[in-house]
Amino acid sequence: MPKTTTWELPPHSGAKHLLLRRYLEAWYPKLANSAQLRGGGQLNYIDAFAGPGIYSKGEPGSPIIALTTLLNHVSFPKWGGVRFLMYFVDADEDRIESLKVQVDKVWSDLPGGKPKNIEVEIKLSSFLDLVGELKQISSSKNKSFYPTFAFVDPFGFKGLPLADLCDLLRKGSCDVMFNFMYDAINRWCGTKGDQNQASFELLFDGTRHLDVNQLEKGEREPFLHSLIEDTISEHGHFDFVRHFKMEGSSARTLYTLFFATRHIEGLRVMKDAMWSVDPTNGNRFSDRLVKQPSLFEGAPDYDNFAKILTQRFGGGTTSIENLEMFTLKETRFKESHLRQHVLMPLEGSGLIQLTNPKKGRQSRHFPAGSMIKFLTPHGDLDSV
Numbered sequence: 001m002p003k004t005t006t007w008e009l010p011p012h013s014g015a016k017h018l019l020l021r022r023y024l025e026a027w028y029p030k031l032a033n034s035a036q037l038r039g040g041g042q043l044n045y046i047d048a049f050a051g052p053g054i055y056s057k058g059e060p061g062s063p064i065i066a067l068t069t070l071l072n073h074v075s076f077p078k079w080g081g082v083r084f085l086m087y088f089v090d091a092d093e094d095r096i097e098s099l100k101v102q103v104d105k106v107w108s109d110l111p112g113g114k115p116k117n118i119e120v121e122i123k124l125s126s127f128l129d130l131v132g133e134l135k136q137i138s139s140s141k142n143k144s145f146y147p148t149f150a151f152v153d154p155f156g157f158k159g160l161p162l163a164d165l166c167d168l169l170r171k172g173s174c175d176v177m178f179n180f181m182y183d184a185i186n187r188w189c190g191t192k193g194d195q196n197q198a199s200f201e202l203l204f205d206g207t208r209h210l211d212v213n214q215l216e217k218g219e220r221e222p223f224l225h226s227l228i229e230d231t232i233s234e235h236g237h238f239d240f241v242r243h244f245k246m247e248g249s250s251a252r253t254l255y256t257l258f259f260a261t262r263h264i265e266g267l268r269v270m271k272d273a274m275w276s277v278d279p280t281n282g283n284r285f286s287d288r289l290v291k292q293p294s295l296f297e298g299a300p301d302y303d304n305f306a307k308i309l310t311q312r313f314g315g316g317t318t319s320i321e322n323l324e325m326f327t328l329k330e331t332r333f334k335e336s337h338l339r340q341h342v343l344m345p346l347e348g349s350g351l352i353q354l355t356n357p358k359k360g361r362q363s364r365h366f367p368a369g370s371m372i373k374f375l376t377p378h379g380d381l382d383s384v
């Protein structure tokens, strides 16, 4: 963790901020429009490791990004009936002071000053205490939160009760973006220390008895990723969990952002955000991209997508709607990749057939209601 109040923004943090911004650009209107239509309501944004609100060269930190994304939204003036609670927490006093200055600056730069329907709470607290407090509130009232987006962006993995946090978010319209510092755990593996063992158990609710030290190097990352995914979906009852890897200037994974939602629209928005940051794979960013962009150029691997589809649907017939849903839920690809980049080439090669409606009458390829027959047997697509 840097010792100074602010620090330099590395490219991977810029990519993380872009994902956050893109997601919030769609999350705010989705929930605020419906709250406004219902006559009012509240939305919460929680930044649990908020930081100082500014980087050393003046770039905004995550709480300021969340706030300005809301204020700059074209529909914000229409959401007068919706209360927005922005809850920013950090355990470092100087960073909290810096954040207060940055938030005040947002208000003073705004013609008309702070809008009445935004409340910003900036709190000096540890995440552990915050979760304890929220637990008490929610169990005493026995009700779910208002729609909430929680951004959990720690350094390292200490004092991080992920399972407890997800327990809190298990009801209602809650989404979470969680930064899992894989590199910190990986560095700890192989060293001895009860404190780190305790942090590890806290992260995974203490019920999982495992010894990551026993795992071979190459096994650790996929193992820990699936452990995180299981913890998030079991404790938070999230239907959709996706992750996005961040690499440093060597090809090593520094951390992985896990995103969880119960809403299919949330999943769609997050995948769009991920592909906008990584137009080749939709699932990772590397600081090497800044120095050597040519390493990362290239079209998405549509052949791989075609293989995935054939493995699943080969020899059978299915609807275009089913293919779109499968693409969204079960693959890293986007629905917009499906028709032009995969189905049309497969049709051109005679590997699939449109059975209904017949071709020619529709202006769009594979229109709604299309049934598609995969002529290749299950899993066989070597000729593509």
Ligand SMILES: C[S@@+](CC[C@H](N)C(=O)[O-])C[C@H]1O[C@@H](n2cnc3c(N)ncnc32)[C@H](O)[C@@H]1O
Residues within 6 Å of the ligand: 048, 049, 050, 051, 052, 053, 060, 061, 062, 063, 089, 090, 091, 092, 095, 125, 126, 127, 128, 153, 154, 155, 158, 159
């Ligand atoms: C990765 S930085 C946050 C960066 C910020 N989210 C952003 O994107 O601009 C992590 C922050 O967590 C704070 N922190 C460290 N331990 C904490 C704890 N136990 N509880 C809450 N905040 C903590 C640090 O002071 C630091 O500001």
